[in-house]
Amino acid sequence: MSDRVRIYFTGDCEGFDTLRGALAASEEVDVVGASVQVGAATTPLAGGHLDCILHATRDSVFPGADVAAIREHTRAPIILVASGAEAAAMLESAIEMDVADVLLLPQMTHNVVFAIRKASHARRQLQTAAHRGRVVTVFSPKGGTGKTVVATSLAAMLAKREGKRTLLLDLDLQFGDAAIMLGLEPAKTVYDLVVAPGELDSEKLAGYVTRHACGLDILAAPMRPEDAELVVESKVTALLDVARSSYDAIVVDTSPFFHGAVLATLDRTDQLIVLCGLDVPTLKNVRLALQTLEQLSFPASRITYVMNRASTNVGLKTREVEDGLHVKVAHELPLDRTVQVCVNRGESAVLAQPRCDFSRAMVGLVKQMAPKTQAPTAAQRKRLLSFARA
Ligand SMILES: Nc1ncnc2c1ncn2[C@@H]1O[C@H](COP(=O)(O)OP(=O)(O)O)[C@@H](O)[C@H]1O
Ligand SMILES: [Mg+2]
Known part of the structure; x- marks a missing residue:
């Protein structure tokens, strides 16, 4: 089986087209598809066995809602891509978001490939540790x-x-x-x-x-x-x-x-x-x-x-x-x-x-x-309680 990273593009911003073209030509990634509107990508996001999502956002648009919409369908790591004058300001708000990385365009293609591979690798390791x-x-x-x-x-x-x-x-x-x-x-x-x-x-x-x-x-x-x-x-x-x-x-x-x-x-x-x-x-x-x-x-x-x-x-x-x-x-x-x-x-x-x-x-x-069931740790208990209250 190939170990190419399966990626999907959502959103749009200046330079995203060029990046998509460069990644499509890369040996290391497998581009499953693209959709400017997150809402139109439900099927591939949920069933595409994706390893990473690249979501591009324009500097005037706060990406929180899109990230949440992607998360409704997949746990694959999300990399935010942005360009323009206000892009740097987005970095601060992205800290709070469930995203693996933020890339400000333009970027060298191999830097982007590295970020994609790193994000999907980290997730795989987490899955292995969890199970x-x-x-x-x-x-x-x-x-x-x-x-x-x-x-x-x-x-x-x-x-x-x-x-x-x-x-x-x-x-x-x-x-x-x-x-x-x-x-x-x-x-x-x-x-x-x-x-x-x-x-x-x-x-x-x-x-x-x-x-x-x-x-x-x-x-x-x-x-x-x-x-x-x-x-x-x-x-x-x-x-x-x-x-x-x-x-x-x-x-x-x-x-x-x-x-x-x-x-x-x-x-x-x-x-x-x-x-x-x-x-x-x-x-x-x-x-x-x-x-x-x-x-x-x-x-x-x-x-x-x-x-x-x-x-x-x-x-x-x-x-x-x-x-x-x-x-x-x-x-x-x-x-x-x-x-x-x-x-x-x-x-x-x-x-x-x-x-x-x-x-x-x-x-x-x-x-x-049968492995003994371990009592949850204090941190796990706290998390369980917060879920129960939500
Ligand atoms: N508790 C048992 N009672 C009766 N026969 C047994 C028992 N345990 C093993 N045997 C017999 O001994 C044979 C050898 O067992 P096996 O599991 O192949 O040994 P090993 O894998 O250690 O070489 C088996 O074919 C089985 O018929
Ligand atoms: Mg034997």
Whole structure:
């Protein structure tokens, strides 16, 4: 997708014609249209996916009413353009207005392009900061612990039960099986995404995910193990940053190693689920993994310990594991034959058999995942009250 800034012109002033012509010829902007009267531009303002509006005003006209009229249709940044003797006086009143910048004509075209790009960039950053999906990574330093079962269950429940826009990202890059566990045959994978030319954005990401009937989106692992190495750290970082702006939750399934992609994910992880099992080799590896996480300065407060197949009587108890690892296990998931049966049918137990023991235990885990609602700050409260009174 092109990253040209989509702009629209409203109003008029001396020299605006020339500026419009110069911008139309610019490679960096995409001129969607122009309308002298704001009132006649309702449709493009509301539906034009605009990144910036350039509103020109004559020195005798106070632009406040026009700015307010534009604001009825779009939140895109507005740059005021003016010329003439009184234009400078307008600067003072513009401080109070909801405009990103004021430009007094004549201007060099590249200065105007810079102002447009800066205004639209600032808005995009604000949007990204305002919406930041939660990254939940499921990790265990041993194969077969149940990472994929837990990651797929968690993601499916977040999508279906909690109604969250959820992405399941399979970073078990060589032998990922998240898609197959959910009975999907993805046409595209994370490999196709990282080798595709051009910058990544939400729209492009949407073209590579596979939708499950429960509403969950999956970005599957590469089809061939040899393609894994192209999914490098920097690509994963960019992918997670984009995913965070378009999803409420991103659940990441992993392989039992700390390879580059997993390290990049840890950097962006809000909650790390470390899966444990009631067997000595797994616990030995969990202990080593915890040491690595400490060396990486991964915050201990973000780790949730989950014991899978907890109900088996195998001569080791969760309590002993907690003592041995000096951690507290937050959740226990039972050994449940239903899970195996469902895996072999390509369906998730939490969707197909919501009443089985495993599914019910998963509910507790999902409830714990829901980000806690924070009390509003004093400033937010004040703003809310002023809205309520208005
Ligand atoms: N709680 C459970 N009860 C019963 N079987 C389970 C449970 N968790 C995992 N399994 C079985 O173990 C197998 C391996 O799990 P998987 O999630 O693929 O492990 P990992 O991703 O850690 O390698 C699955 O195919 C599933 O049948
Ligand atoms: Mg797995």
